[in-house]
Amino acid sequence: MTIPAALDALDQVLGQRLSRSKPDLDQHAASETWFAAAPPDAVAYPQDTDEVSALMAICAQHDCPVIGWGAGTSLEGQAQAFSGGVVVDFRHMDKVLEINAEDMDVRVQPGITREALNTELRATGLFFPVDPGANASLGGMAMTRASGTTAVRYGTMRDNVLGMEVVLADGRVIRTGTRARKSSAGYDLTGLMVGSEGTLGLVTELTLRLQGQPEAITAAVCAFPDMGAAVGAVIEVIQTGLPMARIEFVDAAMARIFNAASGADMPETPHLMVEFHGSAGGVQEQAKAFGDIVRDHGATGFDWATRPEDRNRLWEMRHRAHWSTLASAPGKRALVTDICVPISALAQAVEETAADIAASPVTGPILGHVGDGNFHAILLFDPADAEELATVKDLSHRMATRALAMGGTCTGEHGIGVGKLGYMQAEHGEAWAVMGALKAALDPGNILNPGKLVPQGG
């Protein structure tokens, strides 16, 4: 065995910061979705880049798998140690290292969560806009190319990471990118690392773009008679170029759950939740234009929330969708899946998915970041019932293949991990082999998050 030898060597370097205790292993064994627990052999808690580099050199020498861990909120098994090895938990590397208010950027360690970052930024008038819902770590968000409710305005992690410090599979430490807003100086290694799910290196620092807190914000939720009307309204709003900061769809099942969980009083029909950021005059103009369009599509019952507490209540309810759905069905677990399609295919994709779920024996609210063509189903199943698990897996499978048939992608923001590995060949064809070649070039021993994202056993 090579892993025990690696752990012995790591003990020398990390001491107390390498744990093999059962609670630690168990805590890092599970994911938030349906994958079986997969405990690592040890959990490392490095305190700086040098320790990560030393750890990696040892693991390379002993062929020991290395899996990064941020907040444990990934949804496709990205942080699970299915081949054993060492999970590297970045909780102690969670500092803001440097705020450059004039340049609107910030340098952070990977373990900081997005809520903690925005709390630290509050006094600067700046904020980090990417918001996947979960209070994920910035390292994890970068590595899964996360996005969420605000991507329609501010982009995904792809657009908001200016540079990184990365520890490679052999322990070398590289810096990618600069603090300049753009560059044509060589391959975009930052872009290659973002979304690589820890298979090419572990990120130990990130330089992030920040945004100025908008002068004015207004948000609203409105009801539609049916799904087609809601999605039709979204498409028209996008095409008029209205700069929405968020545009979220929830179906009737989700509205019902919100009513139960948050004491909301929503008609049990599809809804859109929207937010505009800008100058006072700008958001007013945008809200009016939005209202005119959606009313033509049958929207009713909305008014504009400009007070922070009203907006916070709205988005808090949206962010808790996952947990509220679980709470609505005690004893159930959730398979949360996501696809992204061209906007022109969105109505059909949502309607076919809804019909599929309605024809099945399970419950599964649909919701999503429809401004990007991205939506989710939260498919509930009884973990003791193999048939229900098979049903929700099949529904998820049909969503992914539907997305591919429509020219879309099998995941807009949750990533591949192990859960979506089966769609990579269909989505990318020969380009998936190219991903494998890049992985082999940078991690010839395949120690970095083995079993994820790239072709296996090639």
Next chain:
Amino acid sequence: MTIPAALDALDQVLGQRLSRSKPDLDQHAASETWFAAAPPDAVAYPQDTDEVSALMAICAQHDCPVIGWGAGTSLEGQAQAFSGGVVVDFRHMDKVLEINAEDMDVRVQPGITREALNTELRATGLFFPVDPGANASLGGMAMTRASGTTAVRYGTMRDNVLGMEVVLADGRVIRTGTRARKSSAGYDLTGLMVGSEGTLGLVTELTLRLQGQPEAITAAVCAFPDMGAAVGAVIEVIQTGLPMARIEFVDAAMARIFNAASGADMPETPHLMVEFHGSAGGVQEQAKAFGDIVRDHGATGFDWATRPEDRNRLWEMRHRAHWSTLASAPGKRALVTDICVPISALAQAVEETAADIAASPVTGPILGHVGDGNFHAILLFDPADAEELATVKDLSHRMATRALAMGGTCTGEHGIGVGKLGYMQAEHGEAWAVMGALKAALDPGNILNPGKLVPQGG
């Protein structure tokens, strides 16, 4: 020799579409800047992807260099055949293949120029925003990660290429990306290819994001008492978050040349040229806010051009800066260089560059896309005067090292080619070796644009 064997085999496949005529070779030997002519052994004019793939397989077999050629407007020698081989000119692959107006995307062949594309799009109400000034080909723009005057609002080629078809070094054809607006499905191969300068593959198709033509546009030019005032105004405007579509700086020397070339009547001091896109109310609000800020910094003499012909005259003058500068000094050539720095360093970078040029015997107007921290110097020299060439090279060298010392990049948009190869180690350190490893993984025979971008002879 292996190249002659490759050419014999290519003759069989391409027939008339492989040229070894002296005019063809000469036309593909030169660049627009100071590099010596480097004629290829042949020029290929493929008509489809299959021909590019067949060409590549033959060149791989015979170790024959392959260099892509779009419009020949690159500025760092990217398209020159310094090691001989075959230049692949995409002039016959210049079609719009598919416009998806509802999804606001378009699929094109790489040889189409940005002006031809926008002409074809005119009736759709959509446009492709990236505008590097030169009427470059879209393939070339992607491969140099071009940007230009509108990047401050719409992003660079990095942000506007959704997907590609690429012919790899062994002749395999891959597709990167999908038509979905975002994806977390594996490594971002589109992002890896954009900016790779033809060293990883030849692009044979691109899917591009489009923008809706704005309802209202307004533009203005205003004069400043000195460079510091102009740059200070830019920084303040950026920090207030005004959504500028363009914000261009020109120095006094450039204003003087504009007056001579375009019959403008600009005071011979630094200027800013700005444009806003949006709703009628929005651009009015933004123009007012902009005016208030820049007047506090001493701006004078501007009014707002809302008529298309007035705006076109303004940007035409700006776009012709390169040619007007050459015309101002008959017999001279230009070394055009570009750097990009964090906004907080912009004033110092521009002022030190201007002082450097002023202290030298040569002329070199400074201008740039200052909203991104990116600026250029057009350094004039007499091609027969070795000392002048040495002087302008030294000025350019000092700009690049200054940018790196300030946390910036040695090129914001012109790329590396051979001209900036000497700064890659200093800018990227060990990450440059990683670029070399990626190159070796995808092009083990080093046939794709050899001598450019990656470490040489490693």
